[in-house]
Amino acid sequence: MALPIAPSDGVGADPVRHVPEPSVERSLSAISSEVTPARSVRERLLGGGRSGVRADRPVLVLHDVTKQYPNGKVALNDVDLVIPEGDFVFLVGPSGAGKSTLIKLLIRDEVATRGAVVLDGLDLARLARRHVPKVRRKIGIVFQDFKLLPRKSVWENVAFALEVTGTPRRRIRPAVDRVLALVGLTAQARQHPHQLSGGEQQRTAIARALVHDPRLIIADEPTGNLDPLISWELIQLLLRINELGVTVLMATHNADVVTALRKRVVALEEGRVIRDEVGGAYHRMD
């Protein structure tokens, strides 16, 4: 099956948009053949086999997405975006550019006014309310302020994500132990958030995001509260997770990190995608 919208689609029509590098325009079948081995690695390391997941489709497709709030403010305008499985994407742009709205659409906290947001083959706008929780389990989300429960230990914070989704107790312990080992927090499992450094707290949040074995990790300014050194450690962790086959979408203002890593960069401005560039820098480099 070919991509309904290639990653570069919708970019060329706008003269200010950067023409993406050819690698972004890979066909979906090519992506599929590339990610299959990676996924088996992920299954081995993260555990939890996938059933019914088709490799021949992107994790995320946004097609002509517009979001207008009831107050009339248009937060997103005709956004097209395709994120293949295994991709690592930086979402950049000034405050108010639409990054937060985009993330809200992905987790179905908001619904697009027009267009389609398709996550793992499911059109979120047409999704019945009762199915929303199941879609959210396909996404792991990490916030700038960690959003940990202060009265729960690291282990309990991670286990919480499984408990509240009805996971049987016998499956919770191995899954939590596995992701804590992955993020390097096995030794801190019994500690509470106030006993941890900022980096450790964010790693706990990442472990919680990973414990459902998600298709996509969304990190919203994950390094915003961390000093540069710890930020780099955290980015390394996200890269490692991405290498295991988990797709990562990271919204950030951290120009150093974006420019240094040369990953795919999607830049938003005034609700529009003004640049979608593989190997890009934080700022446009003409």
Add this chain to the structure above:
Amino acid sequence: MIGFVAFSIKRAWQGFWRNAVMSIAATATMVLMLLLLAGFWIINTGLLAGLEYTESKVNIVADLFDNVTDRQVQDLMARVEAMPEVATVHHVTREEALQRFKESRRAEREEDLTRFLDSNPFHASIEISLTDAEHYNVVQNRLCSEPGPTGKGCAEEPAIESVKNQRELVSSVLTVTRFLQTAGAVALLVIGMIVLFIIVNTIRLAVVARADEIEIMRLVGASDAFIRWPFVFEGAMVGLLGAGLALGILGTAADQLGAFMFDFFRVLPLEFGGLARDVTLLVLGAGLGLGVLGSWVSVRTYLIR
């Protein structure tokens, strides 16, 4: 299902103790509000019993001609008793009427003047108590609405000489009792609404304090049931604990309260047999119901987003 219920109860228990300050504040509010509700319920019950007693004292007294035969009296009483509005009928003989007068003089420490009488001046009568004081006019009219053919007595019942006209008095009593009954019901309703809003708001505060927790649950993909029910169970816990404490306080104070009520209503032969059961049911029902309602409504705010 059992796993889900066990999960919800466990989470409710943890939630209650891990947010002890808010939980205790909510429980304390629950106790105070339930005491207020129960106290007012008790007062209202006493008031209603008093009014009922007052209304029960409204009766119809029909004086009989002196020449009526026992047979006529029996027939009259049978007809009156057959009326649906009539509760009981009592025949007061002339001798009994005289005796009552003597007793009332004695009770008032007045001189017994009857010894100066040549004959018994009192009429025999029938005293009719009604099922409801409101039926006064209907029954009175049925007995004596027009004078008899000779200009004396009553057209409807020839044995009756006259019926004491207490319409205005009965009307006044009814006006006062109806007003007090309505006022009591309105006050109870207002207190009930105040209790409802204060408890629901207190529980809402306890839930809002944990908005982060609900937010995280939503983000990690918890279904509505997994988010809602632990809070509902927790609300039920607060309600039942508050009800238990309120009942404990009422139970401890019951003896003193009973003595006070007895003194207060000593003049009236009131029945308080069902009050303890009613108050227990009211407090438990209101505690549990308001706890569950408060949680349900509060969590719903987050779920409908």
